[in-house]
Amino acid sequence: MKESILTLEPLIDAVSEGVLDAGWTLSGLQKTSSTEFEGEWAGQTTRSAYLFYHNDDHEAASIEGYLDETDRGLRATLSLVVDMRPVWEHPSVPAALERVGRLSDRHLPEGYRTPIVVRLSLAQAGEPATEAELESRIKLRIPREAIAAGRDSVSAVAATTVRAFERILCDPQAAEVLDGRG
Numbered sequence: 001m002k003e004s005i006l007t008l009e010p011l012i013d014a015v016s017e018g019v020l021d022a023g024w025t026l027s028g029l030q031k032t033s034s035t036e037f038e039g040e041w042a043g044q045t046t047r048s049a050y051l052f053y054h055n056d057d058h059e060a061a062s063i064e065g066y067l068d069e070t071d072r073g074l075r076a077t078l079s080l081v082v083d084m085r086p087v088w089e090h091p092s093v094p095a096a097l098e099r100v101g102r103l104s105d106r107h108l109p110e111g112y113r114t115p116i117v118v119r120l121s122l123a124q125a126g127e128p129a130t131e132a133e134l135e136s137r138i139k140l141r142i143p144r145e146a147i148a149a150g151r152d153s154v155s156a157v158a159a160t161t162v163r164a165f166e167r168i169l170c171d172p173q174a175a176e177v178l179d180g181r182g
Helices: 008-019 095-106 143-148 151-170 172-176
Strands: 023-039 043-054 061-070 073-083 115-119 133-142
Touching: 008 023, 008 061, 008 073, 008 151, 023 151, 023 172, 061 151, 073 143, 073 151, 095 115, 095 133, 095 151, 095 172, 133 151, 151 172
Parallel strands: none
Antiparallel strands: 023 043, 043 061, 061 073, 073 133, 115 133
């Protein structure tokens, strides 16, 4: 009989099992608890975990997990985090985002929510925008149905996601947008 995952710790174990089975190493784990107050003591309690993984075959990339236990249930997202080529090497930021989107569409499994984030940052406020550093986060949200199905289901989704992330890193077209593919 398959048992639904109901709390944060078994979810951490299930996600980690899948990522570790795919050949990545846990670099760090951080747990937090907080309560959001809306007026007088009417709030929502949240327990979260941040998981960090690395792989020596892909030194320029990392995988991060964000797991959340709230009054409304569990949520889990895995992200491939990679620095992108400098902003001046792209025709535009929207073009860079579209390239990352195409890589994601090509390699991530269908039927999942797969948000993409491109983050721009300057080392100092006075620098020209053309010096901005870009970072991409290609995400896959583990469905609530997988969490309800139990540990094996979550581990399988996590392992499949990591293998898809590796295909992105090895895709020759990734060199157009991602920096220092390892």
